[in-house]
Amino acid sequence: MQTAQKPQVSRGEAAFGHRLPNGNLICDLCPRFCELAPGERGWCQTRFNRRGRLWSANHNWLSILQFGRIESVPLVQYASGGIVLKLGSFGCNFVPQAERESFGAEVGSGRSFYPRDLANICMSLVKQGCIGAAFVYAEPLMWYEFLMQSAMLLKKCDMRVILATAGFVNQRPLQELLPYVDAVRFDLFAFDSAFYRNNMHVSFAEVLLALRMLALSDVHLEVTTPLLPGQNDAPEDIARIAAYLAQNYGPDIPYHLMLPPGQPSLTQMPPEEKERIMCCADAAGSILHRVYIS
Ligand code: SF4
Known part of the structure; x- marks a missing residue:
């Protein structure tokens, strides 16, 4: 501590x-x-x-606020074409302190911001296609109080609530939040307890419990693997994830391979890296029906 x-x-x-x-x-x-x-x-x-x-420490504290299409969350099988406010504060419970900057989880600059501010902005942009807010940066569950209060308010305003999480959270907080959440992007980095233990210092079993709770709930769920070069981007790593998802939640669950930080698109990547990602996509696509490179 x-x-x-x-x-x-x-x-x-x-x-x-x-x-x-x-x-x-x-x-x-x-x-x-x-x-x-x-x-x-x-x-x-x-x-x-x-x-x-x-x-x-991050209650009512905003680090980043952006507009984007819902496909940029990424969610591709939900509310297609909708605009969302993407936001986040600092705080992460799975990435070691030294590596947090690349996940947007560092303690840093920002401004005070209240749930009613978020609801007001969303409502003011309805005519421009805004459908709600997407809590996507750092680990939004570490912003729990703001997230819960905002989600309750947004639901009252008939706006949608979208969450991106790595799922390292206890059952009760997640259960209490779920009635106010419409869609979730779940970041599953690997299907390997040693990977989670050694790289993220968390228990893989807890991550799978959270994923299961979401999959059995009413929320729309899409699973993403943020690719970390040399750590989780071998085709056999991806095949293990795909096999687990297909076996437990069916082959139609949407699954994304998210390009590594700093790589804007597949076409701009060096040929050997692009080839590796295509092999990962093929491995997933041989098991799952809806595979995307995001
Ligand atoms: S949210 Fe998790 S990491 Fe943060 S203080 Fe609580 S138990 Fe510790």
Whole structure:
């Protein structure tokens, strides 16, 4: 644990925590169950013990806000052509601190922003085709309080709520959120518990539990594998994921291979990298019916 520095963002009390007899707090949002002494901040950098109460450091704090077509989430079998507000704060519970920048999860600049601001912007853009908000940057579940409050408000305004997550979260927070979510992009990096343990320091079993809960719910679900060169981009890695998805959720589940960070499109990639990705797509396409390179 790290000692909390002077808070640099707006804060709010956090949900899902309990107190130990020694006075420390346990955060129950994700399976890390960080134990926090007063002044300490959790692994994700977003939740901390402030004088015996659990607080969220990124509550009502916006790091990035963009417009985009829903296909850019990517979701391709849902609300085709719709415009969404894509947004995020800082906070990530699965990528090591040193690597967070490439996932947009670093603690950094931003501005205060409230759920009603988000709802107002969405409503003002309905005529331009806006259908709702997509919480897609860093790990949105580490922005839980803002996400939940915004989702409830957006549903009241008849707007859609879209979530992108790597699914390392406890069952109860996810269950409580689901009634307010319409569609999910689930990032499944590998079908390999050693990959998750060694690269992301999380339990693969917990990730699969979250995926199962989503697949059995009413939300529209698409699965994505963000390709990390040399780590999860061998065709046999992708075939293992595809086989698991087909066996458990049927071969029609939409599946995306997401190009590595910094690679804008397949056509601009060096030939050998492009060939590798095409081999991955072929491996997935031999098992699943709806495979996309995003
Ligand atoms: S949400 Fe953050 S503070 Fe809470 S258990 Fe997970 S990593 Fe730790």
